[in-house]
Amino acid sequence: MKRFLTGCLTAITLGLLTFNTQAKEIDMTGKKVLVVYFSRTGEQYSVGNITEGNTAVIAKMIAEQTKAALFEVKLKNDTYPAAYKALTEIALAEKKANARPEIIGDVANFADYDVVFIGTPNWWADLPMAVYTFMEAHDWSGKTVAPFVTHEGSGLSSIPSKIKSATGAEMLDGLAVYGHVAQNDREQAKEDVINWLKN
Numbered sequence: 001m002k003r004f005l006t007g008c009l010t011a012i013t014l015g016l017l018t019f020n021t022q023a024k025e026i027d028m029t030g031k032k033v034l035v036v037y038f039s040r041t042g043e044q045y046s047v048g049n050i051t052e053g054n055t056a057v058i059a060k061m062i063a064e065q066t067k068a069a070l071f072e073v074k075l076k077n078d079t080y081p082a083a084y085k086a087l088t089e090i091a092l093a094e095k096k097a098n099a100r101p102e103i104i105g106d107v108a109n110f111a112d113y114d115v116v117f118i119g120t121p122n123w124w125a126d127l128p129m130a131v132y133t134f135m136e137a138h139d140w141s142g143k144t145v146a147p148f149v150t151h152e153g154s155g156l157s158s159i160p161s162k163i164k165s166a167t168g169a170e171m172l173d174g175l176a177v178y179g180h181v182a183q184n185d186r187e188q189a190k191e192d193v194i195n196w197l198k199n
């Protein structure tokens, strides 16, 4: 009887351990996963001067959990100011002009990916125009896109439907994380990411 109870306890413990492992690393077996993101350093709303952007923090968490490749969308000619207010004015002018700033580099073998996470800060309830440059340069047929957004109050806005319009891809539910949580409360941010990935 004692041996039986010990056996049961061992089995339960092993089961719990397996569950915990699964909670740490999300299973994307058989899928090729890519995380594409845009993010800024410098002065940012609510967090001051940062050396790693809020969206970059979340992008790296997702890549770690899903063992995905990472690609950062960067401007070819990056003249954006580090000062927050000045950047908001330029971003608004680019949004009004529906600009398509040139970007550097590209994802190697983009066609091979099944699932693409697209991460962006919420800029005036929209994506930075450079992310449209990236999206419009690729063929999204057969791909599934999971959007994630960092923001300071507006949440996802209609960013997922803008991504859907630009890519035509099948869309999964989006994740919205406050920028200051991504930056200053990594434990909370990681929990949000893991819970979202599980769903």
Ligand SMILES: Cc1cc2nc3c(=O)[nH]c(=O)nc-3n(C[C@H](O)[C@H](O)[C@H](O)COP(=O)(O)O)c2cc1C
Residues within 6 Å of the ligand: 038, 039, 040, 041, 044, 045, 052, 053, 054, 055, 056, 084, 087, 088, 089, 091, 092, 120, 121, 122, 123, 124, 125, 126, 150, 151, 152, 153, 154, 155, 178, 179, 180
């Ligand atoms: C140009 C610009 C426009 C922004 N517009 C909004 C907005 O409309 N709504 C909102 O909640 N946050 C807005 N924010 C705040 C950012 O979405 C937020 O700080 C985000 O986490 C920044 O991400 P990053 O550090 O990855 O660039 C804006 C920030 C900038 C720089």
